[in-house]
Amino acid sequence: MDLSELGRRxxxxxxxxxxxxxxxxxxxGVSVSxxxxxxxxxxxxxxxxxxxxxxxxxTPLAELVAAPGDHRVIVRRAARQDVIDExxxxxxxxxxxxxxxxxxxWIRTTLPPGCxxxxxxxxxxxxxxxxxxxxxxxxxxxxxxxxxxDAGDSAYFAADVSHGYANAATVPCTYYVAALIMxxxxxxxxxx
Numbered sequence: 407m408d409l410s411e412l413g414r415r416x417x418x419x420x421x422x423x424x425x426x427x428x429x430x431x432x433x434x435g436v437s438v439s440x441x442x443x444x445x446x447x448x449x450x451x452x453x454x455x456x457x458x459x460x461x462x463x464x465t466p467l468a469e470l471v472a473a474p475g476d477h478r479v480i481v482r483r484a485a486r487q488d489v490i491d492e493x494x495x496x497x498x499x500x501x502x503x504x505x506x507x508x509x510x511x512w513i514r515t516t517l518p519p520g521c522x523x524x525x526x527x528x529x530x531x532x533x534x535x536x537x538x539x540x541x542x543x544x545x546x547x548x549x550x551x552x553x554x555x556d557a558g559d560s561a562y563f564a565a566d567v568s569h570g571y572a573n574a575a576t577v578p579c580t581y582y583v584a585a586l587i588m589x590x591x592x593x594x595x596x597x598x
Contacts, residue, residue: 410447415470417445419463434462468508496521509587516580517544517573525570532588533565542579545572555581 420430427445431438435458443449444459451459453467460467482503490498495518502512517523525547537546538560546553547570548563555561563569565585573579 408447409444409450412471413445413447416441416459416463419465419470420445423463425463430459430462434458436462466508492523494518494521494523496523511583511585511587513583513585514540514580515571515583516578517542517571518578519573519576522572523570525568528567528569529565530588531566534586535563535565535569536584537561537563538582540580540582542573542577542581543575544579544581545574546570547572 420427425433427438427441431441434441436455440449440451440455441459444451444455456471457467460470463470482501488500490500492498497516499514500511501514502510515523537544537555539555539557541557543557544555546555546561547568549567549569553561565587571581
């Protein structure tokens with residue numbers, strides 16, 4: 407989508423909602439001049455600014471930036487999955503496509519024997535994680551509580567608390583995480 411078309415779409419959505427430039431700028435946490443430049447197709451906004459504008463409009467970012475007629479299906483081939491080899495010898499594989507405006511990930515992680523992946527910080531309220539152990543034994547830490555999950559076990563937790571994953575066993579542990587991670591909304595809250 408070119409800048410002019412994007413600008414027309416932003417302006418049309420803003421007007422459909424009965425918002426002035428100032429109203430949307432305030433809701434989105436961007437300056438009126440930036441918003442005006444985007445609407446006139448004069449400025450290429452960063453993805454962060456576009457996400458804020460989409461939030462201000464109450465529209466998913468994917469719908470804001472998608473060309474009309476784009477299909478709502480994204481296929482991610484196995485050969486294109488992100489594989490991250492972390493310090494300590496553990497591996498994360500991002501199995502799902504990245505969809506703008508959708509804060510969901512499905513991840514397969516393998517921890518070698520004796521590996522502690524560490525603690526992850528609390529996410530924004532409304533965040534959720536589901537964990538399923540495929541093989542081995544996982545020590546799941548949620549806040550101050552530890553849970554031992556064996557192959558076939560699963561757990562759910564609200565991810566607005568620090569949490570960690572470790573394998574104290576002598577064999578590798580492979581587990582899946584389905585994560586819905588919310589981001590704070592509004593200009594006064596920090597963004598991740």
